[in-house]
Amino acid sequence: MKHLCLLVTVSSFTILALGLWIPFKALVAQELLELAWAESQARQQQVRPWPWADTWPVARLTFQYEGSGQHHDAANENRRSLIVLDGAHGESLAFGPGQVFGDAGNAGPTVIAGHRDTHFKSLKHVRPGSELRLQSRDGQWRTYRVSDTRVVDSRHQQINTAMLPRDALILVTCYPFDGLESRGPLRYVVEARAARSDLPVAVVES
């Protein structure tokens, strides 16, 4: 009886630790990625954040979202800044949002996916009209405005990359945000288009 009790306690602690390790890793990795991003911007080439990493930073994404309700301070708006990694395999998503499609340096559409319980947790507070900014390796910022948020079923719908508008930025995360099932079929999609006023500037600078 005593042993069983101990066993349950120990294994519960282990599971809890594992569960807490994932968000912790996500948090710490972003700090390391900041360094790698600074270096890749300085050297203008792919920099792996740690020697055995199979991915590298490709962009920086910032988005503003409305406070979640508990904060009634004056700003009532938070900003989140994330380093985006290349690819969206399980390994890269653990450390940061992954760029599934497109090239942040190019003009074409970009699709970025992130975990709902770590980096893209605050995506649920992003509303149409919110501002998203994406910085490519050459230091240029592009500003996007959220045009639409929706829930899709990944079993029936896919992203037709050929049909995406050229100035689109799509953020994808799992849905519902508080769900426990990690392999659920629903996705939350935030669609944004480049802010009009930003385009001519980008052309002149490039």
Added chain:
Amino acid sequence: MLPTYSASSRAPRPASLRVRRILEGISLWLAVLLLLFVQPIFAEASEGAGELRFVDPQGRHLESATLVNTDYQVEVTGLVADVRLKQTFHNSSQEWREAVFVFPLPEQASVYGLTMIAGERRIVGEIREKAVARKEYAKAKNEGRKVARVDQQRPNLFTTHLANIPPGEAIAIELSYQQPVRYQSGEFELRIPTTLTPRYMPGDVIGDGANAWQGGWARPTTEVPDADRISPHTVLPDDVGPGSHQATVAMSIKAGLPVSRVSSPSHPVTPTWNGNTVEVTAGDGQFAMDRDLVVRWAPTIGMAASAAVFQQQWLGEDYLLAMMIPGLESSQQVARELVFVIDTSGSMAGESIRQARQSLLRGLDTLSQDDTFNVIQFNSQTASLFIDLAPATGNHLARARRYVRNLEANGGTEMAPALDAALHQRGSEAAFETADGVPRLRQVVFITDGSVGNESALFQRIERQLGDTRLFTVGIGSAPNMHFMREAARFGRGTFTAINSVSDVARPLDELFGKMQSAVLTDIQVQWSDAIASQSAQPRRIGDLFRGEPLIQVVRGHAPQGSLRVSGRLPDGSAWQQSLNLEQAASGKGLHRVWARQKIDGLLDARTLGRDPDAETRGEIPERVTALGIKHQLITPYTSFLAVDKTPARQVHAPLTSDSVPTLLPAGSSTGMLRYPQTATMAPLLQALGLLGLMFSAAIGLLKKSAFV
């Protein structure tokens, strides 16, 4: 909590009391935490269903409720294949359904019959004007009667609407169509498409809203006003219902010649010889509808035909079809200006871009030292390897090969700028001619899957800018848009081919590049002995003929007697002439439809190019096409087939839902449609489980401690 124990253990052991207090505190906190984590579970359970489109009122997830299977019965007689295509729609849901299915047919198919089969009943369809058919369909659908309608969206793209399929039952429609068999260089080829590559729709979305997609369908754009009708939802084979999207094919070939070899680059085929006919089945009984079926057969060596005449009487009129292969063997050695254009749009990703790269590399190998060349790639943007045409030196070729090997596919399919670039690019005056002052032959090789929605606009562009260039098309992938390949090559005065797999690159391409380097017969004139009937010969203008290609013309009201004289001009300026005796005509089937289809195509060409020589004398093109369609019972852009059941099946108040049946993603094609990645971790589940476990053990511990004291 447990008051009785606390009474007995007050005074003697203050230490254990403290421990117990602490434990109580911990478990209380754990309980609070647990509550925080359990709350989302309820939240998930309660909010999930309302948000979704794919959940039925009972909260169950629905798989696509309409299953479709097809069966092709192909009968080849000489140069015409007659096909019975049966599409069975099975409604696996608990509701009445309407199925909308966009499907491909061969680009030269003439659909001449529709039968709806519901259980024991067979309802024969009739041809109607498109608008009338649409109205009658809507009426029958609302009255609860079973009704089927088939429309043409593109020459190779059709839509079936089938309303009032009872729950749990199946309705089939049977389409009859005929298509010419392609005969070139002594080999027959028949292609049966089963799916389509999702088309790219250039232009801006019409209407408001930034979202280009609505319920899986593309929205009309300025350049493709019917985008929403030609963009079915494309899915992977795993995403359709069990047993859906399977095709069966049974062919019987009566070639009129002894056939020695039957092969297919796309599927395993089993031929059985049975007297004069060859029976062919494809796949292992059935196969997934995710690629074109291509069947080739060749006559025994030495038996290949170089001419044939078929005749048929229909409504008291004679129809004659003559086929003749000018034996052009002389190859020409002329310096060329060769521009390769390669499609690197998103739809080419996967297997297709590999095929395209290999094709282009093979094309580079055919260049000789006197030639000049360039490579242009296009997706959303157009880029070319050299600023100007470059001489085919070893250095340039090596650069080109490196460039081609590194091509990747993504982005849109903006074809127009690429065509402009290819057709306009001119070498400098010096490069325009060779050192000896002989003008170079200009040729463009266009390598693409043709997955665009604005075909006619592109044909117009080709026709306008062509000049003395010849445009050749190479179809790529498991389901290329063959309508685009054929027509672009025709407007570009070239010819076309298609690659089916990486292992099948060599043969079709060698064939094409061989044709490009051989003599071409131009200025072809055909004279039938009956001069009046000769006026009705279709196609009216015969394009230039390349090596191994047959000349085919159909004539109406011409008795099988007299002869046919064909004349043309060879590249060196010499005349070429040949005649054919019409008295040996064999009897053929469906020739009047071949004739009508050719005539309709001619009229539609005139519409595409915006010029119609007979406009004043014979009325508007749509009316004339409609009249031809109704007389010959053919589906055209202006006529549709409609089959209506007389007795209502569905109670009018019972709900009817419409279901767009998806098509399969062509085999080997990849990221055109991106799957949503997995974007959740185990963290919340692990945290909840861990806390639950801890609380459980804490509770046990507490219980035990109290019990022992």
